[in-house]
Amino acid sequence: MKILISTFTFWPQSNGVANCAYMQALAFVKSGHDVTVVTSGENREDFHEGIHIVRLPLSGNRRLLDSVAGKENYEQFLLNNSFDVIFFHCWQAWPVDGAIEVLHRLPAKKVLVSHGISTNTAFDFRSFIAKIRWQYYQKALVPVIFKHLDHIVFLEDYTDGDRFLDRELKDKYFPGLAASIIPNGGHIYQNGNVNSFRQQHEIPKDDFMLLVVGNYSRLKNEQAALEILRKLNREDVSLVVIGAKRNDYKDELLKLCENYPLGLQKKIYLLDSLTKEEIGDAYLNASLLLNVSRTEAQPLVILDAIANGVPFVSINRGSISKIPGGETCDNYGEMPTVINRLINHKLELEKLAVEGLAASLSKYNWTVYAQRYVNLVQQLENSSKDNKYEQ
Incomplete structure (x- = not known):
């Protein structure tokens, strides 16, 4: 045809x-x-x-x-x-x-x-x-x-x-x-180099790594991710944000970070212009995908996460609550509590990863x-x- x-x-x-x-x-x-x-x-x-x-x-x-x-x-x-x-x-x-x-x-x-x-x-x-x-x-x-x-x-x-x-x-x-x-x-990153990403960006190898992927914008709302990290108030968590390219919104985030304590600043990695291979390495290094976007239907970043065995925590948008492998929150204030619980209960985190991977293999x-x-x-x-x- x-x-x-x-x-x-x-x-x-x-x-x-x-x-x-x-x-x-x-x-x-x-x-x-x-x-x-x-x-x-x-x-x-x-x-x-x-x-x-x-x-x-x-x-x-x-x-x-x-x-x-x-x-x-x-x-x-x-x-x-x-x-x-x-x-x-x-x-x-x-x-x-x-x-x-x-x-x-x-x-x-x-x-x-x-x-x-x-x-x-x-x-x-x-x-x-x-x-x-x-x-x-x-x-x-x-x-x-x-x-x-x-x-x-x-x-x-x-x-x-x-x-x-x-x-x-x-x-x-x-x-x-x-x-x-x-x-x-979701895209499966099979040949990624798990260790090189943390080494390249000097991310502590034992840190719980939160990953945010998207375009730097008010729509994707990366500022909320910074606030979530601040409220977590943990020394064992790093936040990696990957945007397509540097823009005015990223510059605003960088300026905002200057007001944070020095210890917290060292836990924030605002990256851009990465290759697909580097983004794949980021997924393979991630402990949890974080989605804070103001509006979504069925975000590919979450489907990419579960395809690679990475659980997610997301603000409740679109049909995200229908996707196995993570937890959704009705407001941003709930998210630090949910993330803290998952960090402290590794078996629960692993269970989400297995459920997401199974859904990816069968449906997404x-x-x-x-x-x-x-x-x-x-x-x-x-x-x-x-x-x-x-x-």
Whole structure:
């Protein structure tokens, strides 16, 4: 079959959506399908691992007062090319937002791959203003998109009033729309050098190592991790924070650390620009993954952790509470108490690690992910639009 994957980010970029779309494309190629990916970039086409990659200057979304730049060229691309199935990655981004006016003209089976929706997400004044503008999207455009879909993929069998609100809207207003549950997978770091990471960064070899991985930002909220370490008040705990690159937010964290006692400062490692191999070494050295993000759906950093036998403690966001291998807290104030308990009860920590690893092997891994998408394409090929199904 001829398959199009539309995603605002793709290889060689490395982030949650890009990694998922890439693994999806590889699975289809390996199954013998003709795969094209349309993504953001300067006008050009190339091939990678059998994937035809078309890059177009596209950006934006359809939030109130916003628009999709390059929408006309994108519409023509969709209309002038023939595909059997189109996978649109993400709400609130140009892949589906830029196609709204032509969805009804596309004969292909149309599948939305939801990475969560954030039309109700608000955690500060700025995001509250954004939420008001996203309400237009939720009420005016989401129903139109739903109407023209043949299938939707959710990350988890879960619904809430925030990142999984789309599941609630689908069940309430479009119960006949076919849906699948296809979780993401975690990366296994098999060849890491366990000892070199601590040696390189001068982290005491016997310290309990808390690991935070993400982009330095107020959204990821690394400042909360610093505060948790301060409240732990333990000499045997180090905090390692890994961000993609240095930015203003990291500089703010560095300045904040200057106000901490010297002993505590020595336990904080704010790193950036690490290679994938170095990040893998960090996971293999970690005692516990810490997630303090203000909003999440199903974070890959947690799936990476359990895939490598690393338990986690997380603020309760999205569907994280459904993932075995860790504990979730309803507020940041609870987290030091939970972490202290796990440090002091090694058997409990080991039990979480085993549970997470088992879940990764059976459910949250890229092999299962790939096979489920291959099966979905086969079902779409065998079904008609009027004969919808629930997987």
